[in-house]
Amino acid sequence: MSSGGFRALELRGVGRRFGRHTALQGLDLSIRRGEFIALLGPSGCGKSTALNCLAGLVPLTWGSIWLDGNRFDQLPPEKRGFGMVFQNYALFPHLTVRGNVSFGLRMRKLPKAEIRSRAQEAIRTVRLLDQADKLPGQLSGGQQQRVAIARSIALEPSVMLMDEPLSNLDAKLRLEMRTEIRQMHQALGLTTVYVTHDQEEALSLADRLVVLRDGRVQQIGTPEDLHRRPATWHVADFMGFRNLFRLTATGDAEHGQRVALSGEGLEFDATAAGTLRRGETVVAGVRPEDVQVLSGGGPDAPATAAREDGRTVLDARAQVVEFTGREFAVQVRIGDEVALHLRTPQRLVAGEPVWIGLPVSRMLAFPQEVEPGSVPWVGAPTAGGTGTGSPIDPGAGPGPGSGAGARPGSEAVSP
Amino acid sequence: MSIRTPVRPSGPGGPEAGGLRHRLAERGIDRQLWLLAPAIVFVVLLFLYPFFYGLQLSFQPNDGGPLADYDRFFSDAYQRDTIATTLGLSLPAALLNVLASVPLAYRMRGRFRGKRLVTTVLVVPITLGTVLTAEGLLNYLGPAGWFNRVLIELHLVDEPVTLIHNYWGVFLSIVITGFPFAFLLILSYLSGIDPSLERAAATLGAGWWQRFRRITLPLLAPGLATTFCLTFVLAFSVFPSAILVGNPAGSTRVISIAAYQAAYEQYDYPYASAIAMVMGLVELAVIALVLLWRTTLFKGSTGGKG
Numbered sequence: 001m002s003s004g005g006f007r008a009l010e011l012r013g014v015g016r017r018f019g020r021h022t023a024l025q026g027l028d029l030s031i032r033r034g035e036f037i038a039l040l041g042p043s044g045c046g047k048s049t050a051l052n053c054l055a056g057l058v059p060l061t062w063g064s065i066w067l068d069g070n071r072f073d074q075l076p077p078e079k080r081g082f083g084m085v086f087q088n089y090a091l092f093p094h095l096t097v098r099g100n101v102s103f104g105l106r107m108r109k110l111p112k113a114e115i116r117s118r119a120q121e122a123i124r125t126v127r128l129l130d131q132a133d134k135l136p137g138q139l140s141g142g143q144q145q146r147v148a149i150a151r152s153i154a155l156e157p158s159v160m161l162m163d164e165p166l167s168n169l170d171a172k173l174r175l176e177m178r179t180e181i182r183q184m185h186q187a188l189g190l191t192t193v194y195v196t197h198d199q200e201e202a203l204s205l206a207d208r209l210v211v212l213r214d215g216r217v218q219q220i221g222t223p224e225d226l227h228r229r230p231a232t233w234h235v236a237d238f239m240g241f242r243n244l245f246r247l248t249a250t251g252d253a254e255h256g257q258r259v260a261l262s263g264e265g266l267e268f269d270a271t272a273a274g275t276l277r278r279g280e281t282v283v284a285g286v287r288p289e290d291v292q293v294l295s296g297g298g299p300d301a302p303a304t305a306a307r308e309d310g311r312t313v314l315d316a317r318a319q320v321v322e323f324t325g326r327e328f329a330v331q332v333r334i335g336d337e338v339a340l341h342l343r344t345p346q347r348l349v350a351g352e353p354v355w356i357g358l359p360v361s362r363m364l365a366f367p368q369e370v371e372p373g374s375v376p377w378v379g380a381p382t383a384g385g386t387g388t389g390s391p392i393d394p395g396a397g398p399g400p401g402s403g404a405g406a407r408p409g410s411e412a413v414s415p
Numbered sequence: 416m417s418i419r420t421p422v423r424p425s426g427p428g429g430p431e432a433g434g435l436r437h438r439l440a441e442r443g444i445d446r447q448l449w450l451l452a453p454a455i456v457f458v459v460l461l462f463l464y465p466f467f468y469g470l471q472l473s474f475q476p477n478d479g480g481p482l483a484d485y486d487r488f489f490s491d492a493y494q495r496d497t498i499a500t501t502l503g504l505s506l507p508a509a510l511l512n513v514l515a516s517v518p519l520a521y522r523m524r525g526r527f528r529g530k531r532l533v534t535t536v537l538v539v540p541i542t543l544g545t546v547l548t549a550e551g552l553l554n555y556l557g558p559a560g561w562f563n564r565v566l567i568e569l570h571l572v573d574e575p576v577t578l579i580h581n582y583w584g585v586f587l588s589i590v591i592t593g594f595p596f597a598f599l600l601i602l603s604y605l606s607g608i609d610p611s612l613e614r615a616a617a618t619l620g621a622g623w624w625q626r627f628r629r630i631t632l633p634l635l636a637p638g639l640a641t642t643f644c645l646t647f648v649l650a651f652s653v654f655p656s657a658i659l660v661g662n663p664a665g666s667t668r669v670i671s672i673a674a675y676q677a678a679y680e681q682y683d684y685p686y687a688s689a690i691a692m693v694m695g696l697v698e699l700a701v702i703a704l705v706l707l708w709r710t711t712l713f714k715g716s717t718g719g720k721g
Binding site: 055056057076077078079080081082083084086088090091092093094103104107108151152155161 | 609611612614615616617618619620621622625629630633634
């Protein structure tokens with residue numbers, strides 16, 4: 001069943017358990033023909049399990065998979081007609097590039113001439129004609145990746161599955177290949193399910209994203225949806241909300257309403273991203289690029305910390321300043337405890353005081369709806385003294401966005 | 416051979432000395448080379464010296480020219496036929512060991528509960544040694560052994576089947592002692608093949624047989640050839656079981672028995688050495704053939720045609 005002409009691929013309540021560990025549960029997803037879907041999440045979130053379930057390499061524990069009303073989750077992988085690109089490419093080392101690409105065609109017992117021409121076409125598509133008679137071991141990582149892609153597209157699969165295909169490439173090559181994958185998808189219109197832990201990759205490639213965490217779907221939506229309206233603070237964390245704080249709501253608020261928050265001896269105004277109750281602990285986040293720098297002696301410079309109409313103004317001190325080419329990535333400290341990341345074209349000086357503004361519309365407050373024990377907090381909340389608010393370091397623990405949090409190594413400068 | 420490894424601090428005028436040492440090191444000549452010394456001593460004392468001693472001895476027969484003993488061996492049908500007898504035992508046994516190990520190792524290549532137990536059970540025969548295995552076979556397969564008793568009770572046969580003191584006794588003994596080697600080797604070769612290759616082949620439409628035939632087998636072939644050679648060499652030098660469970664005067668008069676009789680019954684060491692040399696040559700010939708086959712096989716499926 002390799003008809004590329006299906007209308008929808010549907011996953012209903014798909015789940016998988018390994019021993020006592022539930023790797024994936026309750027995945028409902030309907031994929032339209034030609035769509036590019038990215039499964040996004042930290043390692044161990046179940047995204048690769050979902051892909052392997054689709055490919056038929058891992059049997060389902062729960063749920064079913066349907067292609068235009070035909071259930072096919074019982075079919076073995078070789079009968080599904082899906083193409084798959086593996087993280088380690090999985091090229092056959094004893095076959096040449098041409099041998100690898102024509103392998104699937106030979107398995108279909110197509111006429112020799114057709115095998116030749118289709119393999120040739122696929123190799124041409126990935127621009128490897130001059131390498132066609134080499135063995136995989138003689139190729140570079142990027143070339144091997146292209147062979148893996150050619151091997152799949154030669155079969156004109158109804159669905160293309162890609163398991164972190166760029167994670168073994170260096171940064172420059174990764175960007176190039178990303179563009180190539182996008183171009184190829186646009187040119188061939190192959191329905192693609194793409195697994196990645198890189199939000200930038202997912203945002204730039206996908207028509208729709210599925211964010212997973214601990215085997216459960218957190219949010220499904222377009223890149224714009226997820227970027228502008230993350231459903232939970234986990235999604236926000238993945239979508240570049242590098243500054244996350246645990247604070248307390250000082251009033252009731254419905255979704256989209258303005259809410260006042262307090263914690264760490266500070267007061268913030270934010271926009272509720274869910275129903276919040278007075279006294280409830282919330283997780284508030286803001287992207288580094290949405291933090292405003294108000295000082296530098298300009299006319300904007302306020303006299304004191306204040307809660308202006310559209311933003312919360314805070315007194316901070318620049319701590320680490322990194323030049324990133326177009327702008328500066330700065331870590332500032334508010335008071336003694338709270339670290340905040342921001343991006344600004346202004347050259348700040350480490351150790352100097354600075355006024356910053358947090359726009360109310362860009363500071364989102366999420367209900368802290370996550371079961372206790374599964375949250376990678378740094379420092380449990382303590383009664384009294386520091387209050388309810390303590391900074392969240394998403395880089396700590398096995399939680400999402402490892403590596404995206406505050407980098408301990410860069411905290412060398414301290415006034 | 417007096418290689419001193421100078422640990423000279425490169426003082427004034429040192430660049431030349433340092434340069435020389437650097438150039439030597441680039442060709443792999445450095446102090447770590449000494450790590451080879453124990454192995455070289457062993458090989459020289461325990462292999463090369465006895466081998467060359469035997470070789471020159473085989474050219475010094477008690478009477479006749481240098482090749483007289485070889486001539487004697489090949490012109491005497493009773494002696495010459497030991498080559499065929501030994502090959503007739505060792506080639507099928509080695510082949511069976513390799514062929515039986517492949518499906519078993521293929522099934523066991525992944526992880527599963529009790530893998531260690533199964534592996535241990537399969538490997539036990541190595542630790543027993545040929546003599547104990549032969550003793551066991553005598554009891555188990557003998558006319559009053561319970562293998563025959565079960566067959567008779569089940570009315571499958573009327574007379575006890577003769578499985579000892581003939582070809583089959585030796586053959587089974589070789590299979591039992593050789594199988595663990597073959598199995599362990601093939602299991603490790605199989606574990607060295609990336610499991611995602613088969614998964615990739617599956618997504619490309621290959622059924623289990625095609626996956627095995629087109630992907631696993633070509634990648635495993637060099638390992639199979641090596642395994643075959645090793646089990647063959649083990650089987651070819653069969654001696655204790657050929658006497659204990661075989662018919663050492665007739666159907667299982669293997670070449671090592673001929674050499675033994677020459678050395679310790681006739682006390683004709685040069686003749687025994689000549690027989691041992693013939694034994695080595697036959698083994699080398701078989702190994703050379705297998706390795707030749709291996710290169711053609713591997714090239715064939717790697718070839719540029721695709």
